[in-house]
Amino acid sequence: MTQLQERPLAIALDARLDAAGRAWLAAARYEVTNDEDAIARIFPAVGRHVGRGPLDATADRADVHAWTLDDAARTLLLVALGDGAAKELPLLYRHGDGAERRGVLRALAYLTLDDAVGVPLVEDALRTNDVRIVAAAMGPYAIEKLDDAAIEQAVLKCVFVGVPLDAIEGLPERVTPELSAMLARFVHERVAAGRTVPADVWPVIDRHPPTTELAEIEAELDQPVTERRLAAQAALSARAANQG
Amino acid sequence: MRIFDPHIHMTSRTTDDYEAMAAAGIELIVEPAFWLGQPRTNIGSFIDYFDGLIGWERFRAEQFGVSHHCTMGLNPKEANDEALAREVLALLPRYLAKDRVVAIGEIGFDSMTRAEEYAFQAQMELAVEHDLPALVHTPHRDKAYGTQRSIEIALASGISPDRVIIDHNNELTFQYVRDAGCWAGFTIYPETKMDEHRLVRIVAEHGMEKTIVNSAADWGRSDPLKVPRTVQALREADFSDADISTLVWDNPVAFFSQSGRLELTDEHGPADPSATFAGNSVLRGAREEG
Known part of the structure; x- marks a missing residue:
């Protein structure tokens, strides 16, 4: 230690x-x-x-x-x-x-x-x-x-209970491809429910961008259900802001 | 009017009760450690109960804007399991040191046994050692004698009478308590110990000095709104708001402030209704969770 x-x-x-x-x-x-x-x-x-x-x-x-x-x-x-x-x-x-x-x-x-x-x-x-x-x-x-x-599991727990990820020192170095994919699946779940997503999940997801999961979130932009479409737009523009 | 219920067992009550209590003006409570309606059979059950009093129950109360404090102690009924009682007495100092533990209690007599007397004396010594007031329960049976004996044992520890509440008084016992210089607690129950109209007669005749009113609501037939109902009865009997406030706020605040651990101003900020405690959310369905 x-x-x-x-x-x-x-x-x-x-x-x-x-x-x-x-x-x-x-x-x-x-x-x-x-x-x-x-x-x-x-x-x-x-x-x-x-x-x-x-x-x-x-x-x-x-x-x-x-x-x-x-x-x-x-x-x-x-x-x-x-x-x-x-x-x-x-x-x-x-x-x-x-x-x-x-x-x-x-x-x-x-x-x-x-x-x-x-x-x-x-x-x-x-x-x-x-x-x-x-x-x-x-x-x-x-x-x-x-x-x-x-x-x-700990990072998912933080996201669920509302503990901000960006202030956790040393976290970026511990992000595995599996964790990036897990958080992307969490985003998809939230978007499909028409709900908001905390912006600080994106640096973790984009550490190892998971192609399949990201494509699924982008597909939500074409959803006939308005709430899902809007949630996808909000989530993806937070991602773009993070990348910019 | 600010209301303080200085004796209520919230562990046995529901969130509906917390909601109704907050709506009736109760903003501060003390939950004395007591028994659970049936005896515990091992020390782990006491540890979990004490942890609950400083953890989950405090958190639950906060969600409704009620400030929760507690007393720690081995109750008289369970003092009769002598082997277990020794273990609890050894455990208590750890919990007597906690924030918001404002007295040792409930201690005292149930059946006036030697084992009860031993635990009572030992805990009075702990009260003195930890510089805490004491909350003394009085027995249901042979109450007058039990009250006198309780006063005797409490004061034999050398504690100042100002730092002792003798609780669950009636028309016949409270004068002993006053004469000894201790505080007298009146428990307002639906039928048994005391009702709000009898209490009105007592304070009309004898005043409110060193007098405290509580609901002692628990898992039995009891009413967590008995202190606000007493406020109502006093108003109907033409007591002034200032007098009523002395009884249901100033007096219990003065008594428990002697612990140095009564937190009157909310240092923790307003209740956060989205918070959860150890995996549980009280306000189910109100949270933003996936």
Whole structure:
């Protein structure tokens, strides 16, 4: 695993905390370093002490990919746990509320972990339909660790629940011809139902343009049913905009 | 009028109830951990239940604009399965640390057994240790004695009486609670514990100091709109809106704020009706999904 370094995260968080939040976090990091068991009590309390707003003050609060203050603080606490993280991580996730689970998932890329510990947590998160948890699961750890079939299912899951694809770092390099074809079939299904298609599927589809599926979508332009024709026009003009 | 139902078991209720509650003005609720109508037989059932109280149920409430909080605890009935009770007591600290857990509860007595007393005392110690208020259920049978004994055990932990609610009072028990300096809860039920007209008589005579009203609606015959119906009964009895508001908003807010975990302003933004939780959408059919 290309392990990420926590220092930039610590600097960004420090700049956003007030004196009380900074003091609490310093004490909490010290405490978990010296007493692994303290994490069970400290981890759920993070949001109450450092806040729950966006880490990047300019971020859109509705952006499910944007890190929050408590996400960053939880990552720093798990890094501080050191070797203890492997034992505590599954418990913190198992007993965690939504914010705690998100914190565990965000931290994965910053920890030294066996795949047997980290990957099952990502797999569980991708079975949920909570957009915040799915987005947190689709970080650099999942992009590196999941096999092709799992990445394909995860990307489809994102499209279905509304997690934007364009902000998932490293995704373009993981797109297989099968994933391009799967998403094109998804577009065809939506167009045939006269429904809209998110524009960010097109870079994934056009990574390996699937001839048969694209021809089927284009054939919808000649459909006698108006809704289907219009949906095909909208989808294909989004594709053209993406290519332009 | 803003309404807070500080004791309601929403896990047992439907989305129709949430809709009706929101329409009646209920914007804040506390769901105490309780039993399920039949005993659980293993620790995993408690874990899943506690996870539900901080997860799925909180999410479900949000979809209707209702702010959900809970209390965590081992209820008196299940305290009698002593081996399982020990496991639950060991599990509780993890959940007492969670956001929006505003008290330990429901704890207390059902049949006044030694096992119940042990779990009650142990959980009062946890309340003190975790700096949380306590929500104490009082027994249906031999209620006056049970209430007095509950007050005694709760206060023996050293907790301040201000941080204890003794719940499910009637005309005969609430004076013990007042005299001890604890908060008195009144549960308004369709027939049994207390009804809204009896409650009106009690507060007309004795005032509203440290008094709280709840529906305790659950899987049994109960009514999740009993707090709004009490508001109506108080209006009919010519109580002012300010007085009514003291009873159904200010008082429970003051009590549970002592936990430091009551989230009054909506920090999470407005409810997102298109959201789903762990594979489930509450508002079926309203979502944009393939």
